[in-house]
């Protein structure tokens with residue numbers, strides 16, 4: 507062995523030992539992350555990093571290596587911070603709306619152990635996913651009665667995000683009050699107009715004042731903060747637990763099949779699942795839509811839905827959002843999409859999921 511080879515054998519041994527120590531250090535850092543998350547602490551602790559550097563410099567005996575060691579340990583801590591940020595993002599899930607509202611319930615049901623972060627708008631949720639501030643967003647796609655959530659379709663058209671899963675939340679309304687009192691003693695009911703209309707049959711003929719509120723969870727929270735036991739809110743039964751209320755009557759909605767489908771959106775595409783969606787635009791010429799639909803139908807794909815909406819900021823132009831049955835990665839799907847792509851002006855894959 508020449509001198510170079512001998513030195514490299516030594517370096518290999520040291521690197522192996524350092525790799526083991528690196529792994530041990532990062533595992534110790536994992537405990538720091540969960541502590542910081544629990545106590546809502548920042549990842550960077552500048553004074554701790556200074557201490558680490560100074561304390562360990564004392565172990566460096568070769569004077570000329572001190573500045574290099576400082577550089578080295580500084581980099582180690584930078585990597586440790588990267589890891590902490592990435593791990594924290596993994597556990598961050600965004601939803602739009604209020605604590606306790608239906609979007610919150612959908613996010614909690616899909617990510618029971620993660621940190622739920624509230625955003626003001628659906629777009630803010632998408633922006634946070636795109637900028638990697640959070641891992642996933644949970645946003646409503648459509649409701650079995652009121653139909654699609656147009657704003658969310660527009661966001662899927664505009665943002666480089668993908669649906670990676672869907673979750674169906676059954677919308678059940680309950681009458682909640684501070685005490686479990688008979689319904690005929692209730693004097694006022696607070697709720698969102700949509701929830702009120704969903705319970706029209708239950709409310710009909712009752713001499714109760716109805717007061718509209720911006721959303722059901724806020725109504726439940728309001729009732730929980732009042733002294734009056736005769737006022738009630740219409741909200742989910744889960745809201746009763748979240749705001750310490752009693753369920754006076756459960757399932758008071760007129761239709762039992764009221765379901766909101768939520769999309770879990772991410773920055774990285776998921777291509778697994780027995781359904782997928784695409785969005786396309788067409789040249790405004792005779793027969794282009796027929797051609798597009800024909801490329802799908804002639805290859806034996808079942809189109810579950812097609813929705814057309816105006817392209818945001820582009821008057822009198824439209825995009826089509828299509829849900830198809832099938833596996834995105836299958837060769838037959840790829841061949842169909844290739845043909846569809848030749849017919850469309852733009853064709854965008856927006857995700858797969860199981861149904």
Ligand SMILES: C=C(O[C@@H]1C=C(C(=O)O)C=C[C@H]1O)C(=O)O
Nearest residue numbers: 538549550551552554555583586
């Ligand atoms: C691991 C921690 O988080 C960060 C990384 C450090 C490290 O890797 O040693 C030190 C301080 C923090 O900036 C910590 O706070 O201890």
